[in-house]
Amino acid sequence: MGFLDGLMGNASEVDREAIAKELEEVLVEGEEFQSGYKVLRDSFIFTNKRLILIDKQGMTGKKVGYHSIPYNSVTHFSVETAGGFDLESELKIWLSGTSEPIGKTFKKDSPIQEVQRNLAKYVL
Numbered sequence: 001m002g003f004l005d006g007l008m009g010n011a012s013e014v015d016r017e018a019i020a021k022e023l024e025e026v027l028v029e030g031e032e033f034q035s036g037y038k039v040l041r042d043s044f045i046f047t048n049k050r051l052i053l054i055d056k057q058g059m060t061g062k063k064v065g066y067h068s069i070p071y072n073s074v075t076h077f078s079v080e081t082a083g084g085f086d087l088e089s090e091l092k093i094w095l096s097g098t099s100e101p102i103g104k105t106f107k108k109d110s111p112i113q114e115v116q117r118n119l120a121k122y123v124l
Contacts (some may be wrong), residue, residue: 082108
């Protein structure tokens with residue numbers, strides 16, 4: 001991911017080896033990393049059991065918040081792909097008990113369709 005993409009809030013794929021190391025103590029038995037995306041220091045990770053939002057806090061990013069969302073709490077989701085003049089695609093995920101979706105922005109050439117397939121695979 002380019003630094004300017006990060007500043008603009010665009011997501012890109014995470015480094016599989018780096019995220020696997022970071023998630024060693026977070027994942028439960030039988031849970032496997034599927035895909036992940038990053039915006040600057042924050043990430044959102046799809047496993048075979050849940051969606052994990054990783055929020056790196058503070059100046060150094062040593063303090064980390066992990067927000068786990070079981071797929072059965074996802075009520076619906078939407079994907080808006082980039083058009084001819086659009087520079088970005090958008091993912092929105094609605095959770096039961098909340099009125100506002102979780103929204104993530106992807107750069108134009110990002111694998112947004114892969115994200116949609118992963119969500120559909122685990123939510124439907």
